[in-house]
Amino acid sequence: MSSPAPARGRRGRRVPEGPRASFRQLLPFLLEHKRTLAVVAVLSVLGAAATLAQPLLVGEVISRVQNAVPLGALVWLLVGFVVLSSIISGFQHYLLQRTGTAVVYSSRKRLIARILRLPVSEFDARRTGDLVSRVGTDTTLLYAVLTQGFADAVGNALILIGAVIAMAFIDPLLLVLIIVVVGASLAVVVLLSTRIRSASAVQQAKVGELSSGVERAVGSIRTIRAAGATEREIAAVTETATAAYAAGVRIARVSALIVPIAFVALQVSLLVVLGVGGYRVASGAIDVASLVTFVIFLFLLVQPLASAIGAITSVNQALGALGRIQEVLDLPLEDDGDRVRASTPAGAVSQPQAPAATGDAVTARGSRATDAAAIEFRQVRFRYPDHVVKAREAAAKEARSVLADVHLDTGELPAETDHEVLRGVSFTVPRGSRVALVGPSGAGKSTILSLVERFYDPTDGSVLIDGVDARDRSRDELRARFGYVEQDAPTLAGTIADNLRLASPTASDADCERVLRAVNLGDVLERNPLGVDAPVGEDGVMLSGGERQRLAIARALLAAPPVLLLDESTSSLDGVNEQRMREAIDAVATDRTLLVIAHRLSTVVDSDLIVVLQDGRVVGQGTHSELVASTPLYRDLAKHQLLV
Numbered sequence: 202m203s204s205p206a207p208a209r210g211r212r213g214r215r216v217p218e219g220p221r222a223s224f225r226q227l228l229p230f231l232l233e234h235k236r237t238l239a240v241v242a243v244l245s246v247l248g249a250a251a252t253l254a255q256p257l258l259v260g261e262v263i264s265r266v267q268n269a270v271p272l273g274a275l276v277w278l279l280v281g282f283v284v285l286s287s288i289i290s291g292f293q294h295y296l297l298q299r300t301g302t303a304v305v306y307s308s309r310k311r312l313i314a315r316i317l318r319l320p321v322s323e324f325d326a327r328r329t330g331d332l333v334s335r336v337g338t339d340t341t342l343l344y345a346v347l348t349q350g351f352a353d354a355v356g357n358a359l360i361l362i363g364a365v366i367a368m369a370f371i372d373p374l375l376l377v378l379i380i381v382v383v384g385a386s387l388a389v390v391v392l393l394s395t396r397i398r399s400a401s402a403v404q405q406a407k408v409g410e411l412s413s414g415v416e417r418a419v420g421s422i423r424t425i426r427a428a429g430a431t432e433r434e435i436a437a438v439t440e441t442a443t444a445a446y447a448a449g450v451r452i453a454r455v456s457a458l459i460v461p462i463a464f465v466a467l468q469v470s471l472l473v474v475l476g477v478g479g480y481r482v483a484s485g486a487i488d489v490a491s492l493v494t495f496v497i498f499l500f501l502l503v504q505p506l507a508s509a510i511g512a513i514t515s516v517n518q519a520l521g522a523l524g525r526i527q528e529v530l531d532l533p534l535e536d537d538g539d540r541v542r543a544s545t546p547a548g549a550v551s552q553p554q555a556p557a558a559t560g561d562a563v564t565a566r567g568s569r570a571t572d573a574a575a576i577e578f579r580q581v582r583f584r585y586p587d588h589v590v591k592a593r594e595a596a597a598k599e600a601r602s603v604l605a606d607v608h609l610d611t612g613e614l615p616a617e618t619d620h621e622v623l624r625g626v627s628f629t630v631p632r633g634s635r636v637a638l639v640g641p642s643g644a645g646k647s648t649i650l651s652l653v654e655r656f657y658d659p660t661d662g663s664v665l666i667d668g669v670d671a672r673d674r675s676r677d678e679l680r681a682r683f684g685y686v687e688q689d690a691p692t693l694a695g696t697i698a699d700n701l702r703l704a705s706p707t708a709s710d711a712d713c714e715r716v717l718r719a720v721n722l723g724d725v726l727e728r729n730p731l732g733v734d735a736p737v738g739e740d741g742v743m744l745s746g747g748e749r750q751r752l753a754i755a756r757a758l759l760a761a762p763p764v765l766l767l768d769e770s771t772s773s774l775d776g777v778n779e780q781r782m783r784e785a786i787d788a789v790a791t792d793r794t795l796l797v798i799a800h801r802l803s804t805v806v807d808s809d810l811i812v813v814l815q816d817g818r819v820v821g822q823g824t825h826s827e828l829v830a831s832t833p834l835y836r837d838l839a840k841h842q843l844l845v
């Protein structure tokens with residue numbers, strides 16, 4: 202793939218063009234349909250023969266009429282060829298459109314499979330809307346490659362060659378004149394086409410940004426309305442739409458140049474043929490029938506040229522889109538790394554292992570490590586990858602500029618993270634225990650859970666799971682041991698049961714009801730006669746914030762993992778909900794290991810161990826009373842929350 206080259210945008214600013222694909226990268230998509238395309242090619246040959254026969258028959262009809270020779274079945278033969286070539290062209294177009302749709306479908310399938318398997322860092326670094334637009338919009342442009350680009354390519358090439366040969370036989374001089382006129386116009390068109398390609402790459406990139414902008418605005422519509430930032434957001438999103446429009450206008454301008462050039466070429470060629478040809482008929486160099494046949498061949502020659510010129514825009518747009526599709530397809534997948542591959546016998550696929558029961562750990566290589574801690578951090582240091590940090594900073598800068606405009610506090614946005622997020626963190630979560638991570642915002646608590654789940658691997662030090670380095674375990678096997686409830690856990694559109702069965706698709710309704718009651722969500726069942734089949738609405742809008750978090754806990758619980766990782770919601774829960782959350786945590790802590798990030802100390806004061814973090818370091822660990830006595834930061838936190 203060629204590297205992105207900058208192009209000039211409005212007001213002379215340099216607009217990054219984004220990736221561009223080459224024809225070679227289109228091939229795999231086309232080869233998937235090689236049989237159909239072969240049928241299309243055969244039909245093209247037949248169609249071209251039927252088309253090329255027509256001017257010859259017309260010439261013959263004229264000669265016979267001139268010489269008063271009976272026409273016989275000649276006219277019927279001519280009609281037969283016209284009908285045959287129409288039928289062939291109809292069937293061929295159907296096949297091409299079907300294949301075009303199939304190419305869009307297969308590119309979507311590949312993208313979906315790729316995107317959902319990308320490493321978590323890619324999602325941290327990319328904008329969701331842009332990924333969505335690659336699946337939705339960019340893929341549709343591939344359709345044009347077949348329906349307009351390669352439509353009838355073989356037939357057109359044959360018609361072109363056949364027409365040129367026939368014209369050379371009829372009058373070589375006239376042919377040379379036409380080649381000069383048409384060749385000059387073609388050279389200009391090819392030059393213009395590179396500009397179409399760069400403009401369409403910019404256009405697709407802007408459409409991607411547009412989708413991200415709309416997604417962000419729609420996703421935070423409440424905040425935007427409440428902040429009075431609606432107009433500002435409309436302006437920001439519209440600006441991207443305007444940039445896409447500007448690129449579209451550039452394409453239109455260049456395409457518009459192409460049409461008159463083609464028109465002029467045809468007019469000039471016709472004038473040359475009629476002028477020079479007429480003179481040659483008058484001088485007896487050729488007869489009238491030959492001139493008429495020549496003119497019909499000229500029109501046949503124009504048709505493939507015109508469709509090739511018309512295809513230039515759509516094929517160039519498709520190559521721009523394919524560049525963006527290919528960029529995602531070329532991203533590395535989340536893999537287990539060399540260490541797991543080295544320990545897995547060749548050919549063996551690592552399967553997620555059934556969660557081991559509490560107190561019965563199974564290591565990656567099958568040996569039992571009954572005395573090992575469920576989780577142990579040993580001198581773990583971690584820094585987010587550069588591309589993730591840069592992307593977050595860019596997003597934060599954008600958000601800051603929007604908020605600053607409406608005079609909102611920007612303090613909550615992620616600070617610069619060009620530093621180590623964890624700096625030598627060590628702690629142990631014994632099996633069956635309940636351990637809490639506490640500390641100020643940005644201390645690195647959520648990052649610790651990301652390392653346990655292997656969304657990222659430590660930059661230095663190690664994370665041991667049941668006594669084995671997490672990097673020596675396959676991610677699937679590792680994740681099957683944990684139930685993970687992320688902060689402000691998202692609720693999926695669908696029913697309560699859909700949400701619960703995400704990790705345990707075969708769970709019965711009775712199991713679903715059991716876990717719902719375990720997390721104090723029994724009343725949600727009573728609220729709606731549909732019970733577990735009650736819809737939760739887009740983003741769970743039909744549930745309160747506290748209920749959404751407890752639904753996520755119920756989901757984790759249903760999979761019965763030996764270890765539960767819980768990143769408590771930061772949103773303030775009211776007294777009743779907080780009490781319910783405490784009860785839910787108590788219920789899930791029974792019989793399993795629990796590592797919980799607590800924002801309200803009241804939910805964790807009775808933990809077996811509390812680890813206090815500050816600026817990526819452990820500044821104290823112990824029970825609540827030990828920490829109140831030993832760790833000033835903890836004492837302050839506890840004081841603020843009226844716990845001492």
Ligand SMILES: Nc1ncnc2c1ncn2[C@@H]1O[C@H](COP(=O)(O)OP(=O)(O)OP(=O)(O)O)[C@@H](O)[C@H]1O
Pocket residue numbers: 325585589590593615616617618622640641642643644645646647648649688
């Ligand atoms: N995906 C990410 N990419 C880059 N930096 C990140 C990412 N996630 C978190 N950070 C940064 O890492 C640091 C630690 O963040 P983390 O979310 O782990 O803290 P936390 O203690 O869980 O905070 P909170 O209590 O606010 O959730 C912060 O400076 C944060 O901005």
